[in-house]
Amino acid sequence: MPRAARETDSRTAILDAAEELFSERGFGAVALREIARAAGLNVGSLTYHFGDKAGILEAIYKRHTNPMNARRLELIGEAKRIEDRDQRLMAILRAYVLPAFSSSGDLVGGGTRFTRVRAILSAEGNAQARAIIADAFDTTTRSFIDAIAECVTGAAREDIVWRSQFLLGSLYYTLINPERISRLSDGRADGGDHDEAIRQIVLSSHASFRALARTSGTPAGELEHSA
């Protein structure tokens, strides 16, 4: 067993390499040998440090979830102090989206890469991976839903849950398939532009959530059309 407290250079080299490969092709499709080669180490070294392949994924999760959740809660806390409901809602949405894109902790560009890992893993349905993913973010997501509910008075809790699912789906799919945006816009938009992606997701979901409010000056007629 390696010393748990200290992160050696090899350990982080392995995690960095694995994270990059997982973010591109998922968990199952990546071979330990590839990770070893990318990290400049031998296969035996990986299993020495992390036991098995799933152990590597677990370590990747461990180093990201805490900083990312902390950053989210911090930003949500700030956002909650805004009085105007619309602006507060906007700030809350940014608090959720921003840490998924920007760097988490000391890791350069780690946020985006890790979020892409999560996006791919959520689709892959791998049993080992599923066990590791399991509710690493549920608690934070619930705080997030609570904060939204306070901005969107009179909305049913279920509706907010559905739309927060759509928010996460939007975020994931944008990270997975950014070329589609560039292509369908004939180059007028760049799907790989993270700042723009954040802006678009926040604005779009803001409109989606605000339409749930029963009070305030929303134009009537969204609910119970033919759909």
Add this chain to the structure above:
Amino acid sequence: MPRAARETDSRTAILDAAEELFSERGFGAVALREIARAAGLNVGSLTYHFGDKAGILEAIYKRHTNPMNARRLELIGEAKRIEDRDQRLMAILRAYVLPAFSSSGDLVGGGTRFTRVRAILSAEGNAQARAIIADAFDTTTRSFIDAIAECVTGAAREDIVWRSQFLLGSLYYTLINPERISRLSDGRADGGDHDEAIRQIVLSSHASFRALARTSGTPAGELEHSA
């Protein structure tokens, strides 16, 4: 080579089995042996009919894309005849979402299953799979974007593209991870309820698109907040 025109029982049995397995675990993680077992046939039979593993995926795409696109264009055509812009927008969104869930052609429940295959494959990043996916839906998607643009006057094309990306991401993620909705709503919503999913996606994206309109009675202030 098998007769191209006629679909034998074995062929459809193979495609059905493969489609089910792909929709659960993606392309790479499914072994030919599993498909053969589920179809009640031998491995050799699969390669006889479809050449190789990618050939099976290709055949699955072939039997779905045309019917699904046709249904979408038909529904968009109907929707375009609606005069009221809000109601037309709603109908157009339904025209896009509905065929992704409901059965396509004669295939029972085929739409949902096939859409789940597409969702997983889009995330998987497999090279062979990517080649088959490539713009099987781009033409229809462009008609869809055009139709929305007519409802949302004054909106920038790029913004519509971004939000249609979010629509697809919402749809995919809901099919991939429906349990998350049930869990986060504490059982008050059922993520696996397709009719409700359609309704929620349509309403949510309707609000998102409508907010882009510069004319009409939209409440001011969505654009250019802090974001």
Add this chain to the structure above:
DNA sequence: GTCTATAGCGTGATAGAC
């Protein structure tokens, strides 16, 4: 048209030298 048998390769994980 479907089967069995097998080739040829790549995989995750381990044992033991250094």
Add this chain to the structure above:
DNA sequence: GTCTATCACGCTATAGAC
């Protein structure tokens, strides 16, 4: 702590019997 060597297994794809 990192290496080489190796095990046992699973994979896709093919060849050829029936």
